[in-house]
Amino acid sequence: MGQHNSSQEKEGERELMRRHKINKSELESLRKLFRERCGGKYKALTKTKFREVYNELFPGKSTQYADEMFRLFDMDGNGKVDFVEFVRNICMCDSDDIEEKIEIAFALYDKDNSKTITQTEVRNMLEAYTNMLGVPLEGGKTGAQIAKEFFAEMDADGDKSVTFDEFQYAARRNSAILSIVNPKPPNWVD
Structure with a gap:
């Protein structure tokens, strides 16, 4: 089962690279950022961690905005943002399209x-x-x-x-x- 998840993750990453026109180096930079934000031991961002990111970046009260972005990023509704969801949404938000x-x-x-x-x-x-x-x-x-x-x-x-x-x-x-x-x-x- 672990190998199946790994192959699904790899396919998801290849699709991200194709769809959002990012290269392997850019993907690895996003992976590093994601891991830093997850605290290293987690494989997904929780809503609490997501809020922390916004609180670090912005000077005001960011909880409500962070919660709305979390709702958007958590595409499968499982209460966590995994790496593929993270990259997909970062790319869409920053897209020129x-x-x-x-x-x-x-x-x-x-x-x-x-x-x-x-x-x-x-x-x-x-x-x-x-x-x-x-x-x-x-x-x-x-x-x-x-x-x-x-x-x-x-x-x-x-x-x-x-x-x-x-x-x-x-x-x-x-x-x-x-x-x-x-x-x-x-x-x-x-």
Whole structure:
């Protein structure tokens, strides 16, 4: 059984490299980061460890945002983020592919997985995002104020819910809607 899991992991890694156009060296760098974050002895990130990562990177209160990202990363819903889930989501969040960013951002806003987004979901996500950053946003707006503006822009038909098509159209016109997918820590060096 251990050998079966190992071959599944290797195949999963090959698929990651193909799909996200990363090479063996990049994959190994991500593996090193993953192992460091897991504390060495674990094969997966727990929600607690995931929160610790965000708390280290961001100056504000990051628990709520970290929990939402954990929900997104934990694709099989088992309460842990394994290496393949970690790499897949890191690559998608950092992707230059606008379609991937739109899909992941929609999933992040759509907390209840209803396939529509409510104004409350947008407000909660943007408040979590701004709380994590721990600094005033440009123009001094709160997460709730930005959420109201974003939602008005996204809800094209005015029915108080945003479908994927409405979201996609708005995100193509206003890339700031996608900013929640890949926040940059204040001391981040690209």
